[in-house]
Amino acid sequence: MKLRRKLFSSKDPYDFSKAEIFLDACRENYDHLITHCDDYKKISEGLGIRSSKDINRPSDIPVIPTMLMKQHDFRSGRYMVMATSSGTSGKMSHVRFEFGALMAALKMSIKVTRYHGIMTAKPCRYIVMGYKPHRSNKTAVAKTAYLTTFLAPAISRKFILKHTSDGYKPDFESIVEALKKYEKGRAPVRFMGFPSYTFFLFRLLEERGLSFKLPKGSKVMLGGGWKQFYQEAADKDTFYKLAKKTLDIDEENIVEFFGAVEHPILYTDCAFHHFHVPVYSNIVIRDPDTLEPLENGQTGLVNLISPLCTATPILSVMTDDLGILHDGSECPCGVKSPYLEIVGRVAPEDIKTCAAGAADILKGVKV
Numbered sequence: 001m002k003l004r005r006k007l008f009s010s011k012d013p014y015d016f017s018k019a020e021i022f023l024d025a026c027r028e029n030y031d032h033l034i035t036h037c038d039d040y041k042k043i044s045e046g047l048g049i050r051s052s053k054d055i056n057r058p059s060d061i062p063v064i065p066t067m068l069m070k071q072h073d074f075r076s077g078r079y080m081v082m083a084t085s086s087g088t089s090g091k092m093s094h095v096r097f098e099f100g101a102l103m104a105a106l107k108m109s110i111k112v113t114r115y116h117g118i119m120t121a122k123p124c125r126y127i128v129m130g131y132k133p134h135r136s137n138k139t140a141v142a143k144t145a146y147l148t149t150f151l152a153p154a155i156s157r158k159f160i161l162k163h164t165s166d167g168y169k170p171d172f173e174s175i176v177e178a179l180k181k182y183e184k185g186r187a188p189v190r191f192m193g194f195p196s197y198t199f200f201l202f203r204l205l206e207e208r209g210l211s212f213k214l215p216k217g218s219k220v221m222l223g224g225g226w227k228q229f230y231q232e233a234a235d236k237d238t239f240y241k242l243a244k245k246t247l248d249i250d251e252e253n254i255v256e257f258f259g260a261v262e263h264p265i266l267y268t269d270c271a272f273h274h275f276h277v278p279v280y281s282n283i284v285i286r287d288p289d290t291l292e293p294l295e296n297g298q299t300g301l302v303n304l305i306s307p308l309c310t311a312t313p314i315l316s317v318m319t320d321d322l323g324i325l326h327d328g329s330e331c332p333c334g335v336k337s338p339y340l341e342i343v344g345r346v347a348p349e350d351i352k353t354c355a356a357g358a359a360d361i362l363k364g365v366k367v
Contacts, residue, residue: 001100003028004307008104013111013278014337022282022307026061027052029307029315037076040064040313058282058305059293061316066262069093069317079311083140085261086224095140095261096311104308105264108280112266113151118255122217123153125182127175129193129201130224131168132159140261141194141224148192148221155187160197170197172204179212179247188217195222195256199234202242213248220249223257236273258340262317263304267340274331274339281306283340285325286318296325299343320346 003025010018030052034041044050044062055061064074070091079096086092097105113119126149131142149157158178161168182189191198198220205211220243234242240251258267258275267275277283284303285294294300302323305316322344328336 001025001028001032001307001310004100004104007307008107008280010279011111013108013115013280014276014335015279016337018279022279023055023058025307026058026305026315027055029310030055030061032310033076033313033315036310037074037313039072039074040076058316059284059303061305063291063303063316063318064313065318065320066093066260067320069095069262069314074313075311076313077311082138083143083261083264084138086139086141092139093262094312095264095309095314097264097309098311101309101311104280108278108308109147109266112268112278116255116268116270118151118219118221118268120152122188123155124188124190124217125155125178125185126157127178127189127191128157128159129161129191129197130159131161132163134163136163137168140264144223144259145193148223149190152188152190160193160201170200172201175201176205176210179214183212183214186215188219189214190218191220192223193221194224195234195239198222199239199242202239202246205246206242211246211248218247218249218253220247220254221257222255223259258342260304260317260319262314262319263306264308264314265304265306270331270333270335270339272331272333274326274333274341276328276331276333276335276337276339277325278337280308283323283325283338285323288322288346291318296327296338299324301346302340302342322346 007021007025034044043064047062049062070093073094077098079098080102081097083095084092128145130145131137133146160170160175162171240254243249243254256269259265265281269275282305285298285300286303287294287300299322302319302321303316304319307315321342324341324343325338326341328338331339
């Protein structure tokens with residue numbers, strides 16, 4: 001995968017002069033997939049794409065809905081690591097990564113986090129508002145949260161979700177006790193994990209009349225979404241105000257990540273909390289009824305594209321997220337690449353075109 005190596009070696013993670021390299025790397029990935037995965041080949045043929053020569057732009061790449069990946073285990077080569085989605089819907093996607101994908105992901109993570117000032121040499125204490133590692137937990141969100149604790153040297157790691165005989169249980173009391181201790185120290189504290197549990201901690205502290213002044217350089221880093229707590233999701237303004245009130249952490253020190261196990265590209269929000277699209281990926285917004293690409297500024301289904309991986313056919317995946325792609329010029333941060341706004345999620349029964357189309361394409365594929 002020479003073109004993948006070239007793409008993921010780009011020095012500037014938002015240099016969109018690399019658009020031609022990106023498309024060539026996608027064609028390279030596609031050629032591998034149709035020769036190593038019969039199911040993906042059937043999907044391609046069902047969509048009228050029989051060769052990489054038929055791919056003239058990213059939106060031409062045959063799409064696999066993430067809802068279908070939760071029903072069917074796609075494979076397209078040897079792998080070293082496997083990760084699964086969280087399974088909040090009852091079923092999980094299984095995504096496998098070969099050595100080349102892991103190296104590309106490492107390069108990407110270093111460049112993106114350095115760009116946003118997240119990777120530093122200054123030691124800190126981590127409070128992970130997510131799962132404590134356990135051999136039974138193979139979810140990508142657990143692996144990612146743990147790996148994030150290597151972006152700055154870790155003095156200590158404390159996890160809110162601990163594995164018990166009844167599954168994972170949150171331990172808010174131990175986090176409160178840790179905050180009392182860390183407030184007196186000099187090392188910055190970095191929160192990392194689910195925004196839901198982080199927000200619940202803020203509310204608990206507020207209800208108890210507790211507030212802490214954490215050391216300079218402390219941050220709140222959010223990833224993994226609200227999952228089953230989506231009905232309790234707080235608006236950003238409320239979240240930022242509680243972070244300041246309870247931990248004395250300013251909005252500028254709150255960082256949010258976006259990604260998916262089916263699209264393991266690191267999206268990090270800018271100073272104005274916009275998810276600019278890095279050079280390693282491309283996003284197409286599609287009409288929910290026709291699946292035709294939409295212009296920037298219009299709302300539709302989010303199609304995520306990246307040539308990162310070959311061991312699983314995740315070159316182009318259709319999510320059940322509704323989003324808007326904005327022109328980069330609309331954001332004052334200075335990054336010129338488009339940015340994604342997630343506006344909601346559609347229920348599986350509402351994605352009629354996606355589901356029906358996938359069923360037609362996959363005739364003969366055992367799900």
